[in-house]
Amino acid sequence: MLGTAWVLVAGLAVVAVTVVAVAHLALRGSAPAERARLLRALSTVFRALADVVRALRGGA
Numbered sequence: 001m002l003g004t005a006w007v008l009v010a011g012l013a014v015v016a017v018t019v020v021a022v023a024h025l026a027l028r029g030s031a032p033a034e035r036a037r038l039l040r041a042l043s044t045v046f047r048a049l050a051d052v053v054r055a056l057r058g059g060a
Contacts, residue, residue, distance in 0.1 A: 005056050012049050019045055 023042050027035055 008056065009053060012052060016046065016049055 019042065023038060026038055030038065
């Protein structure tokens with residue numbers, strides 16, 4: 001598993017970059033209330049990605 005874990009981590013990095021790019025496009029023309037909701041959703045997504053990486057590393 002450790003030999004192939006880097007593939008999963010690289011995939012998660014691609015997902016993170018894609019989420020940031022889409023968020024940037026969404027934030028450009030949005031109202032403040034929409035921005036707050038989108039930023040909360042992004043926070044949830046990045047916390048989930050961090051949890052996956054922590055689980056792969058064996059940390060709690």
